[in-house]
Amino acid sequence: MNREAYLTDGVEIAWCPGCGNFAIRQALARALGILELPPERVVLVTGIGQAAKIAHYVNVNGFNGLHGRTVAAAAGIKMVRPDLVVIAESGDGDLYGEGGNHLIHNIRRNVDITVIAHDNRVYGLTKGQASPTAAVGYKTRAQPFGVISRPLHPLALAIALDAAFVAQSFSGEVERTAELIAEGVRHRGFSLINVLHPCPSWNRVQTFAWYKERVYSVEKEGHDPRDQAAALKLALAEGDRIPTGILYRREGPSFEDLHPVVSRTSVALSPLPQPADLRPLLARFQ
Amino acid sequence: MNREAYLTDGVEIAWCPGCGNFAIRQALARALGILELPPERVVLVTGIGQAAKIAHYVNVNGFNGLHGRTVAAAAGIKMVRPDLVVIAESGDGDLYGEGGNHLIHNIRRNVDITVIAHDNRVYGLTKGQASPTAAVGYKTRAQPFGVISRPLHPLALAIALDAAFVAQSFSGEVERTAELIAEGVRHRGFSLINVLHPCPSWNRVQTFAWYKERVYSVEKEGHDPRDQAAALKLALAEGDRIPTGILYRREGPSFEDLHPVVSRTSVALSPLPQPADLRPLLARFQ
Amino acid sequence: MDLVVRVAGAAGQGVQSLGEILARAVFRCGYFVHGEFSYHSRIRGGENAVTVRIRDRPVFATSEQADVLVALNQEMLELYRPWLQEKGYLVADERLISSGEKALTLPAEEWARKELKQPLAAGVVLLGAAARLLGISLESVKNAVAEVFGEKAEPNLQAAEMGYARSDTKPFMGGLPCFGRGETMFLTGGQAVGAGAIAAGCRFLASYPMTPGTPVLEFLAQNAQAYGIVVEQAEDEIAAINMALGASYAGARSMVTTSGGGFALMVEGLSLAGMIETPVVIHIGQRPGPATGLPTRTSQENLLFALHAGHGEFPRYLAAPATAEDAFYLTMKAFELAEKYHVPGILLTDQFLVDSFVVVPALDPGKVAVQNHWLSPEELEKMERYERFALTESGVSPRALPGLSKHLVLVDSDEHDFYGRITEDLGIRKVMVEKRLRKEQGLAKELEAPWTYPQGSLRGRTVLLGWGSTFGAIREAVEILNEKEDGYAHVHLRELSPLPTEALERVWNQAKEVIAIEGNATGQLGKLISADTGLRPHRLIARYDGRPFTSSGIVQEVSR
Amino acid sequence: MDLVVRVAGAAGQGVQSLGEILARAVFRCGYFVHGEFSYHSRIRGGENAVTVRIRDRPVFATSEQADVLVALNQEMLELYRPWLQEKGYLVADERLISSGEKALTLPAEEWARKELKQPLAAGVVLLGAAARLLGISLESVKNAVAEVFGEKAEPNLQAAEMGYARSDTKPFMGGLPCFGRGETMFLTGGQAVGAGAIAAGCRFLASYPMTPGTPVLEFLAQNAQAYGIVVEQAEDEIAAINMALGASYAGARSMVTTSGGGFALMVEGLSLAGMIETPVVIHIGQRPGPATGLPTRTSQENLLFALHAGHGEFPRYLAAPATAEDAFYLTMKAFELAEKYHVPGILLTDQFLVDSFVVVPALDPGKVAVQNHWLSPEELEKMERYERFALTESGVSPRALPGLSKHLVLVDSDEHDFYGRITEDLGIRKVMVEKRLRKEQGLAKELEAPWTYPQGSLRGRTVLLGWGSTFGAIREAVEILNEKEDGYAHVHLRELSPLPTEALERVWNQAKEVIAIEGNATGQLGKLISADTGLRPHRLIARYDGRPFTSSGIVQEVSR
């Protein structure tokens, strides 16, 4: 299917002109096209924020839940419906701030979902407060003397927790972002793709040009994504170069493979029990 | 002061006989003795669980709050009272399960508190369910076919997030645990000390003997705790050897040093405003 | 017949197993039984007691007084001796009791240590002796030991026999004849909730351990493979409810189980369920608060909280089962109504109900019809356009599952239009609020009448009004009160949202006086009824020390 | 005098600034003003409107109808034209309006683009023209532009002048004479809450951004350095409240600010505050739910939720300010009572109150006594033993801070003894429940009487009963209704926990009829009153589409 099939039309898009979110939407649609996924087989789970509104702009099933709970809801869906392709997509505030705990623990679970983080380093929808990835010194109305907490490195976190697939891309590179998303969906287990994108409305520091100057491709520099130590080094490197591409990937069974029930069936679709089915259960009380 | 001064008496201890918690209590008291801290200058913040009951067994100020919220409450105390020594202590379920998000974000804040994790790899008080550090395959009443999620490596997590001080010890080594705690308290910024301890009531795998056989000292093997990559390697190493000692430490300003208000004063103790103080504030509305 | 046996010891001495053995043995003899556990929040030490009532008819309440006290240590002996009936018997190790008491003593610890090489078996020795005292057959006791200890039955079987054989006593009550038992079952309230969930087709449970919600988690985990259920221990309660809602959206009947404190963390998720009209069943095992409170004790403090939890307005079904039997059926009903109306179904139990063993008429899952409430792929295929939140008279929109047809399914926590798209159209907003609230009318029609005893008019009677697990104690109290003077009645609410206001108005119209009996300090049921009807109970009998009501306690308060 | 000017455009067109400039200019002329914002939940595009009412006496409500509409684009022009008074004026770019309309048109966009090189300044050009139409002096407008735009005042000053000078119109109402203004202030409800917190000595605020709670976070952040406050953006709302409780334990007056959804996540922490008797002030800016709902709209849906939130039973103070002035004083009071009684103090506002600009009598922090409610180091030094939860008649135990004396301070979320040690003694439990609940009696004595208008008896009158920010609309409605027939009265509740039951009983005893007016669909205030008194409003006027009440809307409903 071509990209357009996945883009809703007739829906007014509430993003600001010039925002990186538009490119990510294109990349997602392109990725679904690459994967040739029928829209009804895909569930896009989002939280709350500007990024999270993407559930309304892409033509697949949608669960637009609570701020921060994106990954939890996505995991619940996948556990009972391994037949569906589940993508969790939201902002950096949602996934790394409010939702930090679900991220960590679903990496541990290694549920086969793909998490796409729209990382604009601000809380866009609530008017520009610092997000967990904001740089030290960044000033906002809520941080008038500048951020003093160190930014979260989502890639380092995910790699240290041994996530199955960890990548980063820049919204300015649509085709590459699409490929990384497609690769993340293909990879069995928990995939995180951190997409850096400018927020022209609030973030006056990390602009399109700022990223453009700094991003580089780790593949081109010969990085072996199976090497966890090397991946961590790239993720933690300070300075003016920002890695994109697949930083880390490991093979191995996912939650679905290891789970005695999930590996067998999509439990949500199994027929409801009949009274006779319950005899063995109730017999124990007799 | 000697260790006994910090131990409450006349209070019945609700831990099981033979539990590693007793040794950690001794180590904590010993550490406070090493640091020569007057009991009233120390606040011990705990959550809920068997480990968390330590607030009642040690003779310092205590805030025995909610399950999982230990680190958050501790950070709040420290921010308004930098004059106090704040120690956050709880179980692995509390700190790494329910409280995972607070751990991550207070590492980022680098608040000058010391977190002591009683890591018994189970939920002790609620009768033995798997905790986030439980090994794959571990069976409980709630995980009858064994844990399939990969264990959280708290040390790797903290090091990847660039925590100021990251150490591990084994409850069987009381003196060394005491020294590590004392060193963590001395270190400026966020310190995590993960204390491995047997739970004879529930954990039949990681027993005293099991740990005894496996722990080794990273200092003795010449590890340089300033080397983040080396620290991560030790923390992530699979196999039968368990590192103890200081894995990682870095110098640098803490939250208190960088904060324009906290660096100046203990705000909790500054006098209440008088109507005249508010004139500049209200003048803006005129 | 009403015999009460209490076994008390420290945590770690196996009090719980001893209680279960005794209760099971009695059950096997054909009697009704109620086993209530009282314990401290710790793993070893502290105070543990089980109170087993043996009756020839159903029994759903515990008792303060005991006829037999099996004390496993000195502390428990002293603590519980005041509650021993004057004619009662004490059973204990001979080292604990000074001579001259009305007691059955044995060197149980010595035998266990020396002969059985298993000090912990001393309790079973004493239990064997107690069983003989009660007139229970040795066979029933040994069967029960085998059931409870499974592979570890030896040397406990021997221990039971030892206590039985060597205690040279006459049966206390002239012997308990065994008779063919009818169609009954023996289980706890927690097991009943779990079994009800499985019977209703629960396919997903995510929860974080919390007393007394955990037994339901563990019950489902243990039956997960046999019944094809995904049971996941979540990283926290917030994850639990959001995972459950995800799973439910995808088609799995979903549940969470917790206590008041864990539910507090689920409140935002509850509101989400209300907005996306996605079913979920929430089991709250109540314990005393605020905050951590008394983790292993019982209470009824979460009624108003559970009813008003969540920002924004949306209907919910709330049931508070009266007994374990009721818990089974109401759990099934909660699943069905949640699925039919796309609302959260809340089950409000408590530590007393969850942990107590009882004997109930055999459970019959056929009594509650379990059926799918979503559109089949065939029905969907026929539709031109599908809208998840289509406007209907009932407020219930036809539900589709994702991935079963070409139609996409979109749900949104923002206010949304009929398709599920985020909207800021304030006209649609109004219509959607009304649509959601309209479901309450349908729900109200599903309610059963409150349980009333004795049947017939309440005119001239003093009504004891209760809800939830206090059922047994109140019923017994009314029976006792009516023995003296036939002027009392019992009205019991088991379904509290929607509130059966008409039935309550009848109660107030007829009754001489209404006394609310509640396990909280502020009279929450009374407030709830008054909020919806303006009717207020005339008196409140409140218990809020963490212990369950007993009939004698209620009778005393009523008679004040 | 009652003039209404509406400015409407897309997000990003600076509607908010234009509204503020206009309101400020009018304020500077000595008038009272109310500026209400209506906007979509997005950063650019969508529908933004500000409605500025100009009166010669205090005004706390908005209006549907406008006398002047400044439309910044075609969409807004069409959307709001129906609400323009018949005699009203339209102000817009000349490209938007077909000839023949009663309108003031200018080539504002062209001038802004070509002459000012700043397309966004077109709105200011139109505003200048509108100001002239209203008869506001150019000087006031330019001052206001300078205040609002600060460093970015140029080229907006020029734009204002351009619009003013080149629009060749007569003032709409014959000119607005400027007169010396009395002691008044111009601020939003959100600023009032923030200023009240600072005046009450707030030293710590932790919060997670959430509309409409955020303005309070930002206000405190901006004044943090000047007033020595630690303001921390938390990782989530759960952290926020637990940090605040830690800070409060350590001695800092502490606050959190959020909306219903964030508060849902704080419910467990609220219960902790109840148990450890540690003060905290919680500001909830209400918006329509359930779940995410309508993030930028207003509602009164969280009353019953806020009152019953938390597992277990404990008292709380809850105030719902009527106006920005009231918000300032009630915030101070909430801090004081929280500190004095060691209870949570909840401030229930809403988007309408938080975002609206108003003119109020100058705020005087001296009106609320602010004092420490903890033991001084000297007092502590004199004590032999210190117990944080010592039993007292009032239920309030003397409070010590850690680290100020030799005495240790222990608090515990489990049930605890007087010292703070975890306990499972069920006797102590009972006493502690009663101690905590006793504080409600003291709190009840701190309440002011509900606001009543007109003063005197309510006998024979139809009472319009409201709470919170609907104050202005209801008061105006009563004034309008009484012009025709003097049979109406307004009773307004601003403190809702404890509930002033005696005062309410008097209302019901006297009034002919009680009509509740609420920003929710189910009539929450009515239920609350009925729960505590059995008294029920006779009618409910409900609005739940996300927009604030207006007097005309109420008059219409009442007269039905």
Ligand SMILES: Cc1ncc(C[n+]2csc(CCOP(=O)(O)OP(=O)(O)O)c2C)c(N)n1
């Ligand atoms: C529990 C809760 N807290 C706060 C909010 C308010 N809120 C909505 S979006 C948002 C931040 C969004 O930031 P991010 O996730 O980075 O998305 P962006 O808008 O930047 O794309 C917040 C704090 C909420 N909806 N729910």
Ligand SMILES: Cc1ncc(C[n+]2csc(CCOP(=O)(O)OP(=O)(O)O)c2C)c(N)n1
């Ligand atoms: C919100 C909440 N959820 C669940 C619980 C129940 N709970 C009490 S302690 C505990 C686990 C304790 O495990 P851990 O922190 O590892 O401490 P341990 O008992 O093993 O020392 C749990 C789940 C609770 N008190 N609060």
Ligand code: SF4
């Ligand atoms: S606020 Fe920023 S990130 Fe959000 S849509 Fe606008 S420009 Fe994009």
Ligand code: SF4
């Ligand atoms: S449950 Fe385990 S960890 Fe807890 S006190 Fe007992 S032995 Fe120790």
Ligand SMILES: [Mg+2]
């Ligand atoms: Mg963002």
Ligand SMILES: [Mg+2]
């Ligand atoms: Mg543990």
